[in-house]
Amino acid sequence: MTEKKTNSPRHIAVIMDGNGRWAVQRGLSRLEGHRAGLKAVQDTARHLNHLGLEYATFYAFSTENWTRPPTEVKGLFKLLGESIDNEKRALHEDNIRIKWLGQEDRLASRLIKDIREAEEYTRNNTGMTLCLALNYGGRQEIVNAARALVTDGIKTKDINEKQLESRLYTSGIPDVDLLIRTAGEQRLSNFLLWQCAYAEFYFTPILWPDFNRAEMDKALHAYASRQRRFGGL
Ligand code: IPE
Ligand code: IPE
Ligand code: MG
DSSP states (O other): OOOBOOSSOSEEEEEOOOHHHHHHHTTOOHHHHHHHHHHHHHHHHHHHHHTTOSEEEEEEEEGGGGGSOHHHHHHHHHHHHHHHHHHHHHHHHTTOEEEEESOOTTOOHHHHHHHHHHHHHHTTOOSOEEEEEEEEOHHHHHHHHHHHHHHTTOOGGGOOHHHHHTTSTTTTSOOOSEEEEOTTOOOOTTSSTTTTTTOEEEEOOSOGGGOOHHHHHHHHHHHHTOOBOTTOO
């Protein structure tokens, strides 16, 4: 019997979708939607930390999002950079540790510096780890890990799940227990492909900027009623 208690997830991952639609519905620019979306991250991240969650991962920018119009990409990175810089002290006071999942490729050096500084600033905190998936692609992550196995000279016979896992961005972080996606879409969009192998999925039509503590509680409640079997009986 491998049935596991499901009521308290260790790792929640969120595909924050619907910022654009939220803005358009209000006659605002898409960037205003992203701005409102960042507020929802602050609110829900604090809530999860207070609930005692160990790991929360938020999908902020995918490797595929580079195909968006340059003005949106530029504006989004500006907002993200400002938000990381402004929020790191408050997150630190809440004992939250910040961790970046993604690649440096194509990002402005200033943004890379801001993220690395936020990681450094909060590294010794013992509360929730807040992972920011930014310039993140699940396939890219696995390819990078495969490359690292070769670079590290790991012999074919020694390659196993543990060896590969330890070379992912999420090394040392448990698999995703609960994956939340907002705005009615029901797909992974290249997010945490390896780590979601046995995740429970929760989809809601709520647009990300409207997602709040109460919506998070609904997702947690749904999760608590799931029965996880991990292939067993
Ligand atoms: C999610 O909102 C945020 C990012 C992908 C950066 P969208 O920008 O995808 O919003 P919609 O899907 O167009 O409504
Ligand atoms: C996924 O949302 C990426 C992020 C939330 C950062 P998208 O809006 O980019 O996903 P698709 O294109 O609808 O699959
Ligand atoms: Mg979208």
